[in-house]
Amino acid sequence: MKATIWHNPKCGTSRKTLAILENLSSVELTVIEYLKHPPSREKLAQLYADAQIAPQDALRLRGTDAEERGLPQASADEVLDAMVEDPILINRPLVETEKGVRLCRPQDVVLEIL
Template structure:
């Protein structure tokens, strides 16, 4: 199985999800440090669509100015554009496999797509 994790190494939840993926020998793993290599707006839209969640639910509010910018009440396109322009607004970790996408908070949610 192929898995891609949109990872931030300074985040404990992201590290826990990565550890779960690395512990399995049946996973071909791609690690994307999204702060260095941000996803395109098209990729973000696809990730949230495949996760079955509105982009606003994947918006990081802690440690960002998302609320001040009105993003917590904004529409999908506005949120996606903001995330693509400023990847620190993306809540992590997002994990994508053939079985779907999950925002792995808590990290145990990863089991739903493995």
């Protein structure tokens, strides 16, 4: 099975999710450090649609200025635009497999799509 993780190595939950994926020999893993290589707006929209969550549900609040910018109450389009402009606003890790997409918080959520 192929899996892609949008990863931040400074994030403990992201590291734990990555470890779960790396320990499965059946997973062909692609790791994307999204702060260095952010997803496009179209890719983000697709990931959230496949995960059946709104962009606002995947907005990182801790350690960002999202609340000050009014993003939790903003439209999906405004949130996506802000995430593309400033990828630190993307909550992580996002994992995509052929079985779906999950925002893996907590990390064990990844097991739903393996």
